[in-house]
Amino acid sequence: QPCACGRSGMKSYFLCRECLMSRPECKKCFLEHHAKSLFFHWAYEWDVKNGYFVKKDVSAIELGCSRDPNNNPVQLIVAEPNGVHSTLVRYCRCASAPDRWDQLFQADMFPATLESPGTAFTFDCLRRFDIHTKTSRKNAYDYCLYLQRITDNMFPGNISDVYDNFLVIARVWQTLMIEKWLGQGHGIDEELPDRPKGNVIPYCPICCEQGVNMEQGWEHSPYVLSHLHQSRKTIDGNFQANRYSKNADPDDHSFFNGRSFFPSKEEVDEYERTVPQLQSFKHKADCGWIKAIAKQNSKKFRGMDITGIINRQCDHVFVEASANMTAGERYATTDLCQAKAEGLRRVKPGQKSHDKVVSYDAMCAYCVNFKKRFQKYFPHLYEDIKSTRVCIPLVHVQNHADICMYLYASVYKPCVGRFIGETAEMLWPELNQIGGATRQMTPGRREDTIIFHMTYWNFRKQNNTATTLYNDLVAAIQLYRDHRDHFLGVCEALGREKVDEYNVLDRSPEIDPKNKKVFKSVYAHDQSKGLPLVVCLTNSAHLFLAPSRDQLLDTLKHSTETKQCGPTELSIGEIVTFIMEGITIQEEQRPLRRKVAAVKSRKTRDMAADRCEMEKLEKERKKLEDRITTWREAQATFMPGCWEHVAKSHASNPENEKLFLPSDFGAGDRVRLGLESLAEEEARLREAHGIDLIARLQYICQIISALNDRKVIHTRGQDQHTKSSKLLKTQQDLRMARLADYNRNRKALDHLGKLDEDYFPFLTTQDTYRKSSELKRRIGDSRALDGRLWTAGARLTTTEEAGPSTKRVLLDRGEDVSPGMRILLSQFLNLIAVCSCRDSELSEAKYVFFRLSLLNYFLNILSANRHAPMVSPRKLKQSKGKGKALEELAEEEAEEPLDEVEDGKLWRVRPKAGFSQEEMDAFMEESECCFRLLLSACEA
Known part of the structure; x- marks a missing residue:
């Protein structure tokens, strides 16, 4: 069909499937719409002979202002998120024109080489890979394969392979982005002069840092408020982030060279020469957990020159430092990691250091000579760590010796708060996903890859800081x-x-x-x-707070005070004796009811046994009936007004007879019957009971x-x-x-x-x-x-x-x-x-x-x-069933609990053979x- 532009002879043969709601148009209209910024959209040209669209590249990119007809375009392979393009580029040839690589940079393309670049990657392509690899752990090989497949999924082999160039450029890009994000291109060191120069570590904004987020005069706070100005750190090792011992480029070092989480190669080499513990790993340990660490099977480290990494983080899970482990989790390597982290926040001479707590799963053995080693090998940091307190994570300490719980558990440390110490483990599931790739990399690239992911981890933690702190504060309150x-x-x-x-x-x-x-x-x-x-x-x-019922009864029996009970004035001793006898009868009725119910509910019948059991029950009933009769005679004197209620009571057995104590009446009835004095004394007895x-x-x-x-x-x-x-x-x-x-x-x-x-x-x-x-x-x-x-x-x-x-x-x-x-x-x-x-x-x-x-x-x-x-x-x-049974026992008088076992007799501690009386006295005293x-x- 003719193009909508109305030009003579122009047919709508070109279509862009990446532009939203696009329609077929002529060649000139297509170029006008895509010439300025959309030149990497694929052009689908209609094949008149075969009757379908053919995918083609835009043929030329203008990078300069020159219109010289002799300025011939140059072939350039460009990797863009929608595929790999083989296109033509016409560079500017003016006298003041920058170099070709600079012109590509100004056009948001990163050249693979500086001299005569033949391959380039758009910034958008590199930015997307950066997010992909940090969130979904996609590696460079798979991303380049994706670019080939999205270009031509049927014949990907016909597309240019940009993998080798992409490995280098992506690493450089991520390094430059970290430098920019963390202020090294904006003079951040001048604004924060107390931090190490040139460092590119995302700091935790919550942890205490003098001159940044600590109020003036904090050093005058009392010890009981030291948790308000406290840094809590965690240390842990990971053996999944290892590296195979293989031939590699000896000149491949980390781009950061000690300015990020890992110390520089020079620092590590110097430290290994001066610290003998790195050459030998022998120490005596009494704790089973430490013995397990020391006896790790060395075969699993065979063929590896780096067996893992050890990290130090704050309790807000911000990574502070890392160090490569060789042949196990050695304390000297932990010291190196600690020194790297302590150097991030130095205390000036004459300043007071805030409270510090460090958690480590092997702390019971590590802390023995921890400060001595720092004083010898890191004397410039000794003042920063000399007052550091130590503990073991609350989950790991369960597997230590019993004594480690009380020596190193944070819950038994004053002014530490709810410091779990296990947050160091949170990073490992994320980092382990790239372990299969990093163990095959060269030393420098491996360190940089781990740094990229740790930096992004800290960035994500910072994004959620406000919400997390608020939720933690509400829960803590x-x-x-x-x-x-x-x-x-x-x-x-x-x-x-x-x-x-x-x-x-x-x-x-x-x-x-x-x-x-x-x-x-x-x-x-x-x-x-x-x-x-x-x-x-x-x-x-x-x-200690109140006397027992027997003590109270014994005291009141000797009281000479009197109270009015109906027409008669009686002493307190007589009243409490009468009330106590009624309560005791009630307590005897309940086990008797239970025994009767147990006999009636038996499924097997033994006539002789049943007859013997009933004879015993009848004796108990007769004894209880005589006691109730005697109590009724006294009740006529103490409670004359309630005799009409007693007369209306019809109980066939003494265990079911209602006694009509003051607690059996409502408040109005007690006033009408004159039972207030008796009610007061019953309440006193029941409170003691x-x-x-x-x-x-x-x-x-x-x-x-x-x-x-x-x-x-x-x-x-x-x-x-x-x-x-x-x-x-x-x-x-x-x-x-x-x-x-x-x-x-x-x-x-x-x-x-x-x-x-x-x-x-x-x-x-x-x-x-x-x-x-x-x-x-x-x-x-x-x-x-x-x-x-x-x-x-x-x-x-x-x-x-x-x-x-x-x-x-x-x-x-x-x-x-x-x-x-x-x-x-x-x-x-x-x-x-x-x-x-x-x-x-x-x-x-x-x-x-x-x-x-x-x-x-x-x-x-x-x-x-x-x-x-x-x-x-x-x-x-x-x-x-238990809950229902308890409710029935509490609410229904017909159901009765088990017989009471006298306190102190069944469970009385008996001396064993060989125990002296003094030892048993000490034993009971501890009980x-x-x-x-x-x-x-x-x-x-």
């Missing part, structure tokens, strides 16, 4: 509230005496000089006294925890599993029974109108969860708090000064933990003035108090949310010190 409420609740539950006793304990672990595997720590049981069979809470806080039940539950739950631990560690074989499972089932049933007793007692208090919801919360099986005090800290323990059972009995009240949480703990009745804001600010100023270092005269308790009070104040400003979530314990597996472990776990 909420987690702090949960832990603060739980910690203060445990302090209240244990009592002032135990808290004061704990505050004076040294948090640092002590190693036995005679046996380095034996240690003492406030966070673990004393190993020198043996591991307790059962950690008991006989000295539980509740026994609630405290007893909490202590019993805690004791039972610790038995269950100990049995679970020992079943996993020691039980082997079917017979042992059967016995241990039976013991465990017995205690679990007893726990459900005590829970039902507690909730039933709580319900009676509610009927009496004396229930304190905070002091006696409703408890379920999940609320009895407790982290083991005998096992090492596990992953996720910081997210799993102990159940409400372990803070039940603590007086929690809502106050305005407490901060955003809903509950506030008062350690002494009526005495607030936190004083007014004026006192808080006064103490804050005093701390800044007199305790800028740890060697202050202030006690550890004051540090803890100040930290809690100040955080309360700051969090009150940060958030207006005043609702703390419910405790979410670790995965607690329980069947629906009774679980308050220390409970507080330690909360504090950590």
Whole structure:
């Protein structure tokens, strides 16, 4: 068809399929539309003879202003994202014209050579490859194959192969882009004079850097706020980023030459000559994890001159430095990586260094001579690292010796916060994808390729910094509230005496000089006294905060005070004796009902056994009936107004007879019947009984925890599993029974109108969860708090000064933990003035108090949310049947829990042969010190 331009004789034979909504047009129209900037679009010319479009290249590119007819075009192969073009280029030949390679640069094309370039790559092609290789790990070979295939997918062999030139140009392009992005072409070194000159490392914008992101006067902050000015680093090695020992160009070195993550070749060669440890790898280690590292099979390193890399990153996962490993993860190589990273942020002479914490999976052996080696081989960096604290990542430390947990776990380091230390592993899955390619490269190209990907990794991390920090801050605030409420609740539950006793304990672990595997720590049981069979809470806080029921009853029996009971005035002693007898009868009725139900539900019938069992039950019924009759006679004196209710009661058996205690009546009926005095005394007894039940539950739950631990560690074989499972089932049933007793007692208090919801919360099986005090800290323990059972009995009240949480703990009745804001600010100023270092005269308790009070104040400003979530314990597996059974036990009088096993007899610790009395006393003393472990776990 004729072209729409209307030119005479011009047919619409040309089509561009890359232009949006294009239509066939004539040759002149096509060239007019594509001559300025779209000359790399493919031209599809209609073949009149064969009747189809033929793909062709635009034949000439004008790069200059010359219109000299003698300026003949030159052949040029151009790689563009839509394929490889074989085109003609006419260069400018004016007297002031730049060189040909410069003209190509000005046209956004990168020439493969400087003299008479015959191949060029467009900037868009190089830019797209840069993104592809860093995001999808596409290598240069596959990208060049893509260019050939997209040019002619049927006959790709007919297309020019640009792979060899592309390898060099892509590497140069990526290097130049890093130089430009990181400011080396814009005088960045003049703006940041404290950084190494010429470095092209993307710095973490969050980590502390003096003169950049640290406020003035930070060095005057007290030690308890050192985490606000702290750098946390992680170190880890990767054996996938290795390199085969093969012939390579000896002159191929990294383009960065020590200005990026890797040290320069000259620095490495000099270091290898001076450090003997690189030539030998022999050290003695007591930790099993370190022994495993030392005994790595050297055969897997056969044929490799570089066995991997070791990285140092910050806790925000920004890579700071890398070093090549040879024949394993040697400490001298780690030192070189550390030195490279420390050189990025130097401390000027006379300046105070901020707090630094370094995490490494082999830290227990690495740190022994770490600072001595730096003092010898890197003396210019010794001042920067001499105060560095060390730890082991929280996942790796699980596989170390037990002592490593308490010496190097970050959770037991003061003012470190939630430093997991495992973030160094996050880069490896990304970097491992290019391991198959880099192990075949020359040394220089391999380093540059790894640098390209690490630089892009840091760039991506910087893009997400703001969102990540915000989410972490919100989560940290909420987690702090949960832990603060739980910690203060445990302090209240244990009592002032135990808290004061704990505050004076040294948090640092002590190693036995005679046996380095034996240690003492406030966070673990004393190993020198043996591991307790059962950690008991006989000295539980509740026994200090309130008397037990028996103690209260004994005290009230001797009281001379009197109260009016109907027409009669009776002494307090007589009233509580009467009420206590009624409560005791109720407690005897429930096991008897359970026994009767068990006999009736038997599937197999043995007439003789049933007859014997029924005779026993009848004797128990007769005994209980006589006791109820005697109590009824006293009830006529103490509760004369309720006799009409007793007369209407029709119970065929004594175990089902309702006693009509004050808690069995509503508030209105108690007033009408004159039972207020009796109700007050019953409430006092039931409150004391609630405290007893909490202590019993805690004791039972610790038995269950100990049995679970020992079943996993020691039980082997079917017979042992059967016995241990039976013991465990017995205690679990007893726990459900005590829970039902507690909730039933709580319900009676509610009927009496004396229930304190905070002091006696409703408890379920999940609320009895407790982290083991005998096992090492596990992953996720910081997210799993102990159940409400372990803070039940603590007086929690809502106050305005407490901060955003809903509950506030008062350690002494009526005495607030936190004083007014004026006192808080006064103490804050005093701390800044007199305790800028740890060697202050202030006690550890004051540090803890100040930290809690100040955080309360700051969090009150940060958030207006005043609702703390419910405790979410670790995965607690329980069947629906258990939950339903517990609910039935608590709510229905007809169902009854198992018989109570007397506390302290079944589980009494018996001396083994060969144990002296002094050793057993020490053993029992350690068992009774679980308050220390409970507080330690909360504090950590």
